Amino acid sequence: MTTSAIATPSVAKPRKQLLTPARIGVYAFLLFTSAFFLLPLYVMLVTSLKSSDEVRAAVLFAWPASPQFGNWVEAWSTACISLACDGIRGGFWNSVRLVIPATILSVFLGALNGYALSFWRSKWGDVLFAILMLGAFVPFQIMIYPLVAWFRLGGFYNTYWAILLVHCIFGMPVLTLLFRNYFVSVPQELFKAARIDGGGFWRIFLQLMLPMATPMIIVATILQITGIWNDYLFGLIFAGKDNYPMTVQLNNLVNTTFGERRYHIDMAATILTSLVPLLVYFFSGRWFVRGIAAGAVKG
Amino acid sequence: MARNAKPNRINLALHAALLPLVITTLLAYIGSVLWTIRISFSTSKLLPKDDWAGLAQFERLFETDRWIVSLQNMGILAIVYIGGVMVIGCLLAVFIDQQVKGESWFRTIFLYPFAMSFVVTGLIWQWLFNPTLGLQNAMHSMGWTSFTLDWTVRPETSIYAVGLAMVWQGCGTTMAIMLAALRGVDDEQWKAARLDGVSKPRYYWNIVLPQLGPALATAFVLLAVALVRTFDIVAVMTSGGPGSSSEVPAKFIIDHLFGRNNIGLASAASVVMLITVFTVLTPLLYWRSKVQSRLSAGH
Numbered sequence: 185m186t187t188s189a190i191a192t193p194s195v196a197k198p199r200k201q202l203l204t205p206a207r208i209g210v211y212a213f214l215l216f217t218s219a220f221f222l223l224p225l226y227v228m229l230v231t232s233l234k235s236s237d238e239v240r241a242a243v244l245f246a247w248p249a250s251p252q253f254g255n256w257v258e259a260w261s262t263a264c265i266s267l268a269c270d271g272i273r274g275g276f277w278n279s280v281r282l283v284i285p286a287t288i289l290s291v292f293l294g295a296l297n298g299y300a301l302s303f304w305r306s307k308w309g310d311v312l313f314a315i316l317m318l319g320a321f322v323p324f325q326i327m328i329y330p331l332v333a334w335f336r337l338g339g340f341y342n343t344y345w346a347i348l349l350v351h352c353i354f355g356m357p358v359l360t361l362l363f364r365n366y367f368v369s370v371p372q373e374l375f376k377a378a379r380i381d382g383g384g385f386w387r388i389f390l391q392l393m394l395p396m397a398t399p400m401i402i403v404a405t406i407l408q409i410t411g412i413w414n415d416y417l418f419g420l421i422f423a424g425k426d427n428y429p430m431t432v433q434l435n436n437l438v439n440t441t442f443g444e445r446r447y448h449i450d451m452a453a454t455i456l457t458s459l460v461p462l463l464v465y466f467f468s469g470r471w472f473v474r475g476i477a478a479g480a481v482k483g
Numbered sequence: 484m485a486r487n488a489k490p491n492r493i494n495l496a497l498h499a500a501l502l503p504l505v506i507t508t509l510l511a512y513i514g515s516v517l518w519t520i521r522i523s524f525s526t527s528k529l530l531p532k533d534d535w536a537g538l539a540q541f542e543r544l545f546e547t548d549r550w551i552v553s554l555q556n557m558g559i560l561a562i563v564y565i566g567g568v569m570v571i572g573c574l575l576a577v578f579i580d581q582q583v584k585g586e587s588w589f590r591t592i593f594l595y596p597f598a599m600s601f602v603v604t605g606l607i608w609q610w611l612f613n614p615t616l617g618l619q620n621a622m623h624s625m626g627w628t629s630f631t632l633d634w635t636v637r638p639e640t641s642i643y644a645v646g647l648a649m650v651w652q653g654c655g656t657t658m659a660i661m662l663a664a665l666r667g668v669d670d671e672q673w674k675a676a677r678l679d680g681v682s683k684p685r686y687y688w689n690i691v692l693p694q695l696g697p698a699l700a701t702a703f704v705l706l707a708v709a710l711v712r713t714f715d716i717v718a719v720m721t722s723g724g725p726g727s728s729s730e731v732p733a734k735f736i737i738d739h740l741f742g743r744n745n746i747g748l749a750s751a752a753s754v755v756m757l758i759t760v761f762t763v764l765t766p767l768l769y770w771r772s773k774v775q776s777r778l779s780a781g782h
Contacts, residue, residue: 244621330515385496414600465598
């Protein structure tokens with residue numbers, strides 16, 4: 185696509201653009217940078233399809249003679265993570281089991297907070313909101329020990345519920361802000377009309393405001409799915425061995441292997457782990473970028 | 484009485500709805516931060532203690548070589564990562580803004596690394612930096628024998644390898660933020676500037692850049708927050724090594740909380756991080772909110 189683009193830069197442009205040295209420079213820079221950005225993805229892909237002999241031959245960029253899709257199967261179902269040889273699929277299902285409820289719950293809470301804070305203004309609500317916004321900047325590390333201690337006290341440290349709760353806690357600042365900003369832009373008259381019609385707190389929320397906020401729900405969902413899927417730190421600390429998400433399993437697979445390292449299997453497992461967020465990214469397009477903008481407001 | 488019943492029920496619903504927010508803010512955010520601050524003034528080791536040790540933990544902290552190295556590395560990353568991403572991200576945005584063909588392709592390519600986990604990023608770059616089978620060897624076999632890329636195995640350079648991987652991962656978001664800001668700049672200015680004989684680079688540097696202040700601040704704050712949270716990529720890519728040459732504060736804290744059972748020292752370290760974050764960010768956020776309210780007042 186790019187070579188032809190250089191050859192005919194003036195088609196479909198409002199004003200004719202000549203192929204000046206400056207234009208060539210623009211494309212050269214963009215193509216060179218693109219190569220830098222794509223190189224790691226390419227290397228990961230070809231390595232994951234090589235046989236172990238080809239990996240040892242150390243021709244990093246070479247396309248494998250015969251692509252070994254068996255590597256992916258092995259990484260998925262039989263590769264060894266320390267002593268257990270069940271591949272990375274357990275981590276995959278742990279992540280799925282976590283991401284879906286954690287996303288739904290945290291997005292729902294964010295929407296509820298945003299709705300309550302924007303339409304039902306109360307003084308202490310604003311104070312709480314201000315504190316929560318500061319919380320978005322607090323380094324996680326300062327909160328971790330107390331949370332661990334309290335979860336232990338409650339008897340659910342290192343369980344599924346601990347990691348679910350942690351994602352709700354740490355997702356709350358951004359999601360609340362996201363929905364609050366959205367609901368603030370909704371005309372107050374609409375809300376007042378619903379009140380006059382006898383709508384109560386929950387009915388206005390569930391039947392009027394929540395459906396209206398669908399674009400924000402999509403943005404928030406994408407944000408949370410990729411965020412929770414890609415998390416490593418919280419999974420490592422709070423989930424416990426039985427619930428380790430895929431990222432933690434991946435690191436264990438790669439970095440705690442005994443004996444010779446099998447790079448082609450490592451890279452196959454790495455691809456499998458990045459597949460879900462990459463698919464979300466490629467299919468959600470602009471929604472994903474809106475999520476960044478939303479996060480940027482927080483930041 | 485009947486008229487009073489309804490507002491009461493609404494109030495009850497409102498309070499019930501805000502309960503998760505209240506608990507999260509008061510306990511998880513305020514409570515945990517206060518408790519960690521309290522612990523940092525005690526002699527706690529494996530378990531929290533109620534005694535008073537004054538600033539002893541902080542004194543010990545700054546006598547610990549690993550902590551000093553962590554802080555230095557954060558300084559290096561601040562320059563390499565924040566500096567690198569800001570420069571490259573802005574350049575990419577400006578170049579993409581030149582009405583290039585295939586714009587959405589370039590945007591997709593520059594942003595996709597952001598969709599991947601830091602664990603995945605760390606593992607890919609660990610593989611690329613592999614001294615015997617990675618990029619270095621590939622260059623040697625292609626005839627460039629003086630090429631050296633053994634950063635991860637040398638203590639002086641390991642943190643720069645981490646920095647490079649982080650730059651690769653982070654450029655896309657800054658590009659997206661800056662591109663959105665560039666699209667908001669009035670085109671008429673360029674037409675006027677061109678009539679005055681202003682060159683394009685000078686136009687961007689002298690006329691456009693000063694208008695992008697809030698977007699630059701946003702990008703910077705996002706990067707600064709990410710920098711402080713840097714843990715996953717170091718843990719995965721180098722485990723803080725060789726030796727402790729690529730340690731970062733977040734990892735220092737987690738290691739002392741869980742591996743070394745020294746919660747007093749870890750708490751002191753996280754308090755130092757908290758203070759650092761708010762000293763850097765408070766003036767910036769204050770400035771940005773002032774600029775933004777001035778802009779929205781002007782409209």
